[in-house]
Amino acid sequence: QKEVEQDPGPLSVPEGAIVSLNCTYSNSAFQYFMWYRQYSRKGPELLMYTYSSGNKEDGRFTAQVDKSSKYISLFIRDSQPSDSATYLCAMSAIEGNQFYFGTGTSLTVIP
Amino acid sequence: EPEVTQTPSHQVTQMGQEVILRCVPISNHLYFYWYRQILGQKVEFLVSFYNNEISEKSEIFDDQFSVERPDGSNFTLKIRSTKLEDSAMYFCAGDSGTPEAFFGQGTRLTVV
Numbered sequence: 029q030k031e032v033e034q035d036p037g038p039l040s041v042p043e044g045a046i047v048s049l050n051c052t053y054s055n056s057a058f059q060y061f062m063w064y065r066q067y068s069r070k071g072p073e074l075l076m077y078t079y080s081s082g083n084k085e086d087g088r089f090t091a092q093v094d095k096s097s098k099y100i101s102l103f104i105r106d107s108q109p110s111d112s113a114t115y116l117c118a119m120s121a122i123e124g125n126q127f128y129f130g131t132g133t134s135l136t137v138i139p
Numbered sequence: 140e141p142e143v144t145q146t147p148s149h150q151v152t153q154m155g156q157e158v159i160l161r162c163v164p165i166s167n168h169l170y171f172y173w174y175r176q177i178l179g180q181k182v183e184f185l186v187s188f189y190n191n192e193i194s195e196k197s198e199i200f201d202d203q204f205s206v207e208r209p210d211g212s213n214f215t216l217k218i219r220s221t222k223l224e225d226s227a228m229y230f231c232a233g234d235s236g237t238p239e240a241f242f243g244q245g246t247r248l249t250v251v
Contacts, residue, residue, distance in 0.1 A: 060238035071143075071230050071242035072182065079238075116182065120238055126172070126184035126195055127240065 031055055034117055034130025043139050047104040051117035051130045054098065058119040058128075061093050063102045066114045066132065075102070075115075107137045141165045143243035145231050151249045155220050160246045162214040162231030172232040172240065173206065173216045175199070182230070188214065221250045 034051045041047055049063075059080055064072035078084045081095045090103040100119075104111055114134050118127040144163040152158050164171055173185040186196040186206055193206065205217045214233075218225055226249050234240040 062238060062240075064242075069228070069245070069247065071145075071244045074239055074241060077238045118182075126187060126197070127174075127182075127238075128184070129182040131181050 031128040032117060032119060032130045035133055036131050038134040038136065040136045040138060041107055043107060043109060043137055045107050045137070047107050047111070047135060047137075049102040049104075049115050049117075049133050049135070051100050051119075052098055053100075053119055053128075055119075055121070055128070056095075056098070057121040059122075060120045061091070061100050062118040062120075062127065063089075063091055064116040064118060066116055068114075072116055072118075107135075109137045109139050112136045143231055143233060143241050145229075145243035145246050147246060148244065149247045149249070151251060152221055154223060154250055158218050158221055158248065160216045160218075160229050160231075160248070162216075162243055163212055164214055164231065164233035165241060166212075168233035168235050168241075170194075170234050170236065170240075171208070171214045174230045174232060174242075175227040176230065176245075177227045185216070185229075218248075221248075223250050226250045 032053045062077040063075040066072045076091045078091045081093045084091045088105045092101045114132040116132045117130040146161045171188040176182045186200045187194045203219045207215050228245040230242050230245045232240045232242045
């Protein structure tokens with residue numbers, strides 16, 4: 029049983045578009061939900077994390093968690109070519125516990 | 140801004156050889172991790188380390204793997220006898236007890 033599922037894309041959008049990235053999960057014990065951005069052959073870079081359900085906003089990025097549906101989303105407003113990267117969702121049950129990653133969604137923002 | 144530093148950036152080794160991957164975590168972090176990513180696949184957990192001992196490890200982290208924090212700053216991953224399937228990007232990460240884990244840029248290990 030896959031812990032975390034993420035559509036690998038690729039996703040291609042015009043500059044300025046709103047991007048929606050999503051993950052589903054099966055383990056109801058997950059409480060911490062993270063979004064990372066990864067450029068080719070580089071380490072994951074933390075964008076945001078959310079605890080339990082709800083929304084969190086940081087600039088052009090909004091993270092949403094719906095624990096009842098086991099579904100998380102990352103929205104990018106006014107997307108820029110520099111947002112082109114692979115976006116990874118990750119989850120954990122307890123602080124200091126291992127992260128379970130999605131496969132990553134490849135995003136290209138076309139100027 | 141503090142960052143996690145990994146060396147070397149790329150290591151090529153022959154099958155059966157031992158390799159040591161090195162990491163310098165951010166100084167105020169308490170939990171340390173190694174993850175790996177085989178090309179085109181998910182980032183996979185290997186091991187977590189807290190208070191100078193392994194706190195959790197995955198099935199991948201078998202007897203061929205070991206971790207050490209020898210001097211309070213460096214954090215190393217040793218693979219005793221490398222196999223072709225160990226070829227991957229290896230990432231060190233750390234956090235201070237929140238889920239805000241920061242990753243290094245990775246070591247690309249190629250086993251030939």
